[in-house]
Amino acid sequence: MVFNWFRRQYNDKDKEKTEKQPETTPPPESKVESTEPSVSQQPQAADDYLAWAKAAYKNIQAKQKSETATETNVTAQETAAETPVTETLPESIVTEEAAPETPVTESLPETVVTEAMTGEIPVEKVPESVLTEETAPETPAPEIVTESVVREETAPETPVIETVGETGDVVEEVEATPEVETPVTVPFWAKDDRQARFERIKATAIEEPEPEVKPAAKVATPETTVEEIPDFAFDDGFVWSAEVLAAQGRRPEDVSIEEITWLKKLRQGLDKTRRNIVNQLKAIVGQGPLNQDAVEEIESLLLQADVGVEATDYIINALQSKLREEVLPPDAAIAYLKQILREMLESPLQKSAKPRLAPEKDTFNIWLITGVNGAGKTTTIGKIAHIADKSGYKCLIAAADTFRAAAVEQVKVWGQRSGVEVVANPGNNTDPAAVVFDAISAAKSRGTELLLVDTAGRLQNKKNLMDELGKIRRIIDKKAPEATIESLLVLDATLGQNGLRQAEVFAQTAQLSGVVLTKLDGTAKGGVALAVVKQLGLPIRFIGAGEGIEDLRPFSSYEFVEALLSG
Numbered sequence: 001m002v003f004n005w006f007r008r009q010y011n012d013k014d015k016e017k018t019e020k021q022p023e024t025t026p027p028p029e030s031k032v033e034s035t036e037p038s039v040s041q042q043p044q045a046a047d048d049y050l051a052w053a054k055a056a057y058k059n060i061q062a063k064q065k066s067e068t069a070t071e072t073n074v075t076a077q078e079t080a081a082e083t084p085v086t087e088t089l090p091e092s093i094v095t096e097e098a099a100p101e102t103p104v105t106e107s108l109p110e111t112v113v114t115e116a117m118t119g120e121i122p123v124e125k126v127p128e129s130v131l132t133e134e135t136a137p138e139t140p141a142p143e144i145v146t147e148s149v150v151r152e153e154t155a156p157e158t159p160v161i162e163t164v165g166e167t168g169d170v171v172e173e174v175e176a177t178p179e180v181e182t183p184v185t186v187p188f189w190a191k192d193d194r195q196a197r198f199e200r201i202k203a204t205a206i207e208e209p210e211p212e213v214k215p216a217a218k219v220a221t222p223e224t225t226v227e228e229i230p231d232f233a234f235d236d237g238f239v240w241s242a243e244v245l246a247a248q249g250r251r252p253e254d255v256s257i258e259e260i261t262w263l264k265k266l267r268q269g270l271d272k273t274r275r276n277i278v279n280q281l282k283a284i285v286g287q288g289p290l291n292q293d294a295v296e297e298i299e300s301l302l303l304q305a306d307v308g309v310e311a312t313d314y315i316i317n318a319l320q321s322k323l324r325e326e327v328l329p330p331d332a333a334i335a336y337l338k339q340i341l342r343e344m345l346e347s348p349l350q351k352s353a354k355p356r357l358a359p360e361k362d363t364f365n366i367w368l369i370t371g372v373n374g375a376g377k378t379t380t381i382g383k384i385a386h387i388a389d390k391s392g393y394k395c396l397i398a399a400a401d402t403f404r405a406a407a408v409e410q411v412k413v414w415g416q417r418s419g420v421e422v423v424a425n426p427g428n429n430t431d432p433a434a435v436v437f438d439a440i441s442a443a444k445s446r447g448t449e450l451l452l453v454d455t456a457g458r459l460q461n462k463k464n465l466m467d468e469l470g471k472i473r474r475i476i477d478k479k480a481p482e483a484t485i486e487s488l489l490v491l492d493a494t495l496g497q498n499g500l501r502q503a504e505v506f507a508q509t510a511q512l513s514g515v516v517l518t519k520l521d522g523t524a525k526g527g528v529a530l531a532v533v534k535q536l537g538l539p540i541r542f543i544g545a546g547e548g549i550e551d552l553r554p555f556s557s558y559e560f561v562e563a564l565l566s567g
């Protein structure tokens with residue numbers, strides 16, 4: 001059973017199998033925690049959520065035990081001197097592969113899992129050394145370096161390419177720093193004096209002192225104590241994450257360590273934004289109808305979180321009209337605030353057919369990743385490649401940031417980490433469009449489903465950069481007209497409003513279809529997510545909250561708002 005990390009559900013074919021499973025699934029009473037709420041039933045009360053969290057924790061524990069035992073089993077077989085491992089193991093592996101519809105370890109009770117451990121050898125756990133020719137073709141070589149040659153098809157664009165590499169005209173350099181030049185367009189905030197007011201607020205703002213970091217509180221369980229998984233505590237972070245998943249209709253047996261870890265990280269990442277701004281916001285909104293003082297206070301709080309003028313106006317208007325209609329108790333007022341934020345974050349999706357961005361299976365998808373240098377493009381590509389690989393997609397990376405030699409090396413390292421091949425050109429001053437051309441050929445010949453294209457974030461000047469992006473896009477359109485193309489802009493959340501001004505430059509050329517918001521860990525400017533959708537009109541597709549390979553996930557407005565406003 002392959003979990004699709006883009007869609008946050010099992011792949012359709014697998015789902016069909018799981019849905020057909022009831023005939024063979026053990027009766028409900030043999031589930032790990034028979035006293036827990038029915039899996040199809042969403043918890044209603046705090047006690048139900050706690051019970052749900054306990055069930056999820058126990059399931060994770062059971063899975064872990066089974067995995068550890070399976071690994072031990074494989075190691076034991078490997079080291080058995082008299083057993084010709086490479087001769088005998090593959091058969092069982094192939095048998096396992098041929099019968100993927102028996103996902104015993106995913107949902108069975110502890111006792112069943114223990115029985116299953118004796119015979120089960122999940123394919124992905126088998127070390128490379130035991131792979132035979134039958135499994136080898138599916139294991140991609142760490143990287144391929146393809147010689148990129150400027151083809152006839154790229155020739156018509158040659159004049160553009162000739163300008164790339166000229167160093168004489170260093171004029172409007174695109175920088176990933178707050179000092180970046182404002183684009184030619186008149187900034188939206190210049191419409192009134194609010195920016196000036198905001199600057200004054202900023203200057204006089206008293207930042208709340210960083211609280212002493214205490215270890216996460218362990219959660220007291222009413223009846224039974226929960227046996228702890230090493231380095232993975234059943235703490236309030238776990239319970240909060242479990243609650244967020246339960247509220248979205250997830251089942252306790254489907255929850256994984258990675259999902260919980262991600263949610264805990266997201267909440268922790270938004271901690272500064274929450275502490276500096278949101279807590280005060282909650283206090284004001286929770287007091288009932290808004291008077292003029294309260295409105296001004298909310299306005300300044302939102303502006304400090306880089307929510308931006310447009311989004312701030314929208315939030316205040318929505319709150320005011322609701323609170324004028326009826327007096328809401330604090331909890332209901334907060335719930336309404338959450339609803340406003342969620343609706344705003346989802347607003348660009350109303351036009352789009354895809355609420356979640358996932359590569360289409362058995363189709364050629366090309367995702368062009370753009371953004372200024374340092375925003376996190378290469379890291380994002382590595383993380384998306386990892387998600388794609390885990391979700392069962394055939395993926396390939398094109399190293400088309402040829403402006404910096406180090407960038408190509410960096411993307412190759414990420415390719416190795418995620419187990420995805422990289423098409424690159426080892427030469428100097430390579431034409432990035434030619435790399436993309438070769439990567440498309442390579443992708444087509446091997447049935448790639450997702451091609452990720454890394455691009456330069458900085459050239460001699462803005463015009464050259466935009467010309468280069470335009471040329472790459474034309475090559476993609478021409479060479480792969482059948483492909484589903486996404487053009488994602490990577491934005492550094494720590495830059496707040498400055499990042500948005502840079503985004504406007506890209507939006508003009510790169511035919512953007514979405515945004516990846518990075519570095520949400522530890523910034524006080526988490527509110528920029530709201531500004532992104534309101535000012536750019538683009539959906540946020542992924543968010544990054546750390547430098548690790550697991551620290552990026554598809555964006556969920558529900559999870560983001562819960563993390564932003566969690567207690």
Ligand SMILES: Nc1nc2c(ncn2[C@@H]2O[C@H](COP(=O)(O)OP(=O)(O)OP(=O)(O)O)[C@@H](O)[C@H]2O)c(=O)[nH]1
Nearest residue numbers: 373374375376377378379457518519544545546547
């Ligand atoms: N804390 C944190 N750091 C991140 C995140 N994403 C990327 N980074 C870091 O940001 C730095 C720049 O990331 P890159 O991926 O090299 O950025 P880039 O846009 O490819 O930069 P160029 O190759 O110069 O164009 C690296 O140190 C990354 O580890 C994130 O979500 N959180």
